[in-house]
Every structure is written in structure tokens, then in C-alpha cells.
Amino acid sequence: MMASLAELGRFVLGRLGRLGRATLFLLQLLRALSFLFGRPGLLVKQLHAVGVLSLPIILVSGLFVGMVLGLQGYANLVDFGATSSLGTVVALSLIRELGPVLTALLYAGRAGSALTAEIGLMRATEQLASMQMMAVDPFPRVLAPRFLAGCIAVPLLTGIFTAVGILGGYLVAVVQLGVDGGSFWAQMQAKVQLFADVGNGVIIKSVVFGLVANWIALFEGYQAQPTSEGVSLATTRTVVDTSLAVLGLDFLLTALMFGEW
Amino acid sequence: MKQKNLELAVGLLVALGLAAFFILAFKVSDLTSLGDDKGYRVTAHFENIGGLKARAPVTLGGVRIGRVVGIGLDPQSYEAVVTMSIDPKYNRLPADSSASILTSGLLGEQYVGLEPGGMDSTLRNGSTIKLTQSALVLEKLIGRVFTNMASGESTPPKTP
Numbered sequence: 106m107m108a109s110l111a112e113l114g115r116f117v118l119g120r121l122g123r124l125g126r127a128t129l130f131l132l133q134l135l136r137a138l139s140f141l142f143g144r145p146g147l148l149v150k151q152l153h154a155v156g157v158l159s160l161p162i163i164l165v166s167g168l169f170v171g172m173v174l175g176l177q178g179y180a181n182l183v184d185f186g187a188t189s190s191l192g193t194v195v196a197l198s199l200i201r202e203l204g205p206v207l208t209a210l211l212y213a214g215r216a217g218s219a220l221t222a223e224i225g226l227m228r229a230t231e232q233l234a235s236m237q238m239m240a241v242d243p244f245p246r247v248l249a250p251r252f253l254a255g256c257i258a259v260p261l262l263t264g265i266f267t268a269v270g271i272l273g274g275y276l277v278a279v280v281q282l283g284v285d286g287g288s289f290w291a292q293m294q295a296k297v298q299l300f301a302d303v304g305n306g307v308i309i310k311s312v313v314f315g316l317v318a319n320w321i322a323l324f325e326g327y328q329a330q331p332t333s334e335g336v337s338l339a340t341t342r343t344v345v346d347t348s349l350a351v352l353g354l355d356f357l358l359t360a361l362m363f364g365e366w
Numbered sequence: 367m368k369q370k371n372l373e374l375a376v377g378l379l380v381a382l383g384l385a386a387f388f389i390l391a392f393k394v395s396d397l398t399s400l401g402d403d404k405g406y407r408v409t410a411h412f413e414n415i416g417g418l419k420a421r422a423p424v425t426l427g428g429v430r431i432g433r434v435v436g437i438g439l440d441p442q443s444y445e446a447v448v449t450m451s452i453d454p455k456y457n458r459l460p461a462d463s464s465a466s467i468l469t470s471g472l473l474g475e476q477y478v479g480l481e482p483g484g485m486d487s488t489l490r491n492g493s494t495i496k497l498t499q500s501a502l503v504l505e506k507l508i509g510r511v512f513t514n515m516a517s518g519e520s521t522p523p524k525t526p
Contacts, residue, residue, distance in 0.1 A: 146369070149369075149372055149373055149376050150372060152376045152379065153372045153375050153376050156376065156379045157375040157376060157378070157379045160379060160382070196394050200390070200394070258379070260383070261379060261380060261382070261383025261384075261386075262383070264383050264384075264386035264387045264390060265382055265383055265386045267386065267390060268385075268386035268389045268390060268394075269386075271389075271394060290393070293394055294393075294394065294395065297394050297395040298395055299391055299395040302395060303390050303391065303394070303395050307387075307390060
């Protein structure tokens with residue numbers, strides 16, 4: 106009985122300590138960001154790694170998610186003769202939920218895990234320690250460029266995902282199923298609001314998700330046990346924790362933004 | 367050379383991302399209709415507005431001529447006050463035009479339909495539409511049908 110209580114206490118204290126370390130880590134990251142004004146080359150390299158190389162998966166997934174939405178929406182709406190509002194259905198579900206969330210999940214799998222593995226291996230092979238021995242702070246040179254690049258890449262990728270998804274919905278609905286193209290766009294434009302939907306959904310959500318995804322990825326890599334097992338564990342944890350955090354935060358943000366409807 | 371290619375690829379990513387946001391702003395959500403609140407304001411009192419919402423269209427003969435900008439309640443008469451913004455292009459509407467709340471389709475959204483009158487004087491900023499017809503509330507209609515049925519039949523039909 107006492108042993109299990111002690112176990113519980115240890116667990117809670119361990120988690121709290123981890124949260125505290127993560128917060129301090131984030132503050133150190135944010136403080137190191139100013140270094141990047143003098144060294145934009147570092148940022149470009151990381152933007153290529155996390156952003157450009159994620160483009161194929163984002164484009165393909167966005168297209169298919171939009172196509173599936175068009176197909177399923179059509180199958181449901183055709184019973185009510187309301188296929189002209191298919192554009193609204195596709196656009197609103199992509200803009201408010203699917204675009205930001207799926208992009209963040211894909212990003213965690215494609216780029217977040219790679220970030221964790223990279224930083225974890227740097228730690229395991231004592232590259233970070235040797236930098237510190239040369240009195241070089243790894244935060245501005247190694248961690249901050251990756252963090253900022255990720256935070257820039259996720260909103261851009263979310264916008265691309267959403268736009269391509271709507272295009273996919275258009276292809277299925279208008280080109281394949283024969284929904285009227287004019288009403289597809291007109292109904293969409295009538296119902297989608299720039300600030301309430303695009304601003305809240307795509308922009309605010311994706312910025313929050315990008316921050317969280319990169320924070321978790323870098324922190325897990327930085328905290329990884331410097332062994333091959335430790336790095337693999339940290340990579341797994343990055344994907345699991347980011348997915349859970351994104352899904353939980355999405356519910357919270359949706360309740361805040363769209364709650365009163 | 368390698369750095370050049372990297373910069374090119376990143377530039378492509380940023381350009382694609384910005385293009386996506388432009389598409390979302392101009393093609394998907396109608397940014398162009400945001401700034402058109404230059405119309406003149408006309409108010410109308412309704413007994414019941416049903417499910418009318420702000421931003422709902424105001425039409426005349428099926429043509430959209432403005433939108434609902436505000437919905438309030440008159441504290442004296444307990445009537446709903448609907449404020450509409452009408453496009454200044456249509457500034458020759460007769461002052462005795464009537465307004466009714468209609469539904470597009472069976473389950474569609476509700477909108478305000480104007481019916482032109484015959485007076486020479488015109489509606490202007492701040493004027494009120496006197497002749498109004500409330501929204502058709504489906505529950506009341508069904509209730510009326512049922513009371514008619516009940517009063518028409520002396521005994522309710524027995525189920526075997």
C-alpha cells in the first residue's frame with residue numbers, strides 16, 4: 106500500500122519536474138532566437154529540412170483528404186438534394202479542423218521525429234557536450250534555428266494542405282461527380298469567413314500546433330538518454346506526445362473559437 | 367551552389383505557402399465582400415424573426431441588394447428590430463416597400479425579402495420599413511394544423 110503510494114508520488118513528481126524542465130527549455134530557446142538575426146543561413150538550411158522535404162507528403166495527403174471529404178460529403182448530401190453546399194462542407198471542415206490537425210500530425214511523424222533523433226544522436230555522440238567545452242552555446246546554433254524553422258514551416262504547410270485539400274474536393278465534386286462548379290465556389294464564399302474561420306482555424310491553430318510540435322520534438326531530443334535505446338524511445342515519445350497534445354489542444358481551441366455556435 | 371539550391375527550395379516553400387493563404391483569403395472566403403459596408407441603413411420591426419442571423423442577405427426580386435447588419439429587441443414593444451445595410455446602388459426603393467422574412471428552400475437559411483411599393487418618396491439612411499411580415503415558424507404552423515384537425519373531428523380516431 107505504502108509502496109504503491111510512494112510510486113504514485115514519484116510518478117507525479119517526475120512528471121512535474123519534466124514539465125518544469127520543458128518550460129525552462131522553451132524559455133532558453135526563445136531567448137536564443139535573437140541570435141538568428143545575424144545568421145539567417147542556419148535558418149534556411151533547417152527550413153529546407155523540415156519544410157521543403159515535408160512538402161510531398163503534405164501535398165499528397167491534402168489532395169486525398171479533400172477528395173475523400175468531397176466523396177463522403179456528396180454521398181450524404183445527395184439524399185437531401187443539397188449537393189450545392191458541398192463546397193461549404195469541404196472548405197469548413199478543412200479550414201477549421203482537418204487542415205491544422207492533420208498537418209501537425211504529419212509534421213510530427215515526418216519532421217518532429219527526425220528532429221528528436223538528430224538532437225538525441227548529437228547528445229549520444231557528445232557533439233553538444235564538445236560544443237559546450239569550446240564555450241559555444243548549443244542553443245543559438247543548434248536548437249534555435251530548428252525551432253524557428255519549424256514554427257515557420259507548420260503554418261505554411263497548413264495553408265498548403267488546406268488549399269490543396271479544397272482543390273481535391275473540387276476535383277471530385279465538380280469534375281468527377283458533376284456538382285455545379287459555380288455554386289460550389291459561391292456557397293463556399295458565402296459561408297466561409299476570413300477572420301472567424303481562416304484566421305482562427307488555419308492561422309492561430311497552426312501557429313500553436315507548430316510551436317508545440319517543435320517544442321516537444323526538440324525537448325525530447327535534448328533530454329534523451331544518450332544511448333541508442335534512449336534515442337529510439339525519445340523519437341517514439343515525440344510522435345505520441347505531439348499527437349496527443351495536438352488533438353487535446355485542438356479540442357480546447359475549437360471550444361474557445363467556435364464554442365458559442 | 368548547394369546553398370543556392372537550398373535557398374531556391376525554401377523560397378518555393380514560402381511562395382507556395384503565401385499563395386495558399388491568398389487562395390484561402392480571396393477564393394475560399396470572400397474577402398472582397400468584407401469592405402462593402404458603405405450601404406445605407408434601414409430598420410424594420412418584426413413580431414418574430416425566426417432563425418434570421420446577422421449577415422443574412424437582403425433581396426429584392428431574388429437579387430441580393432444588401433445584408434442584415436444588426437438584430438435587436440425594442441424594449442417598449444418587444445418587437446425584433448432588424449437593421450439592414452442596403453447597397454447605395456439601389457437608392458430609389460419606394461418608402462412604402464414591405465419586408466418579409468423568407469426561407470430559401472425548405473430547410474435553407476432565412477433572409478429578408480423586400481417587396482417594392484408605389485410611393486414616390488424613397489427609403490433613405492435611417493428610415494424604417496413599416497409593412498413587415500414575420501417569419502413563418504414551422505412549429506406554430508403545425509400546431510395550428512393540429513388544432514384545426516382536433517376541432518374538425520368530434521372524436522379522436524381509435525386505434526384498434
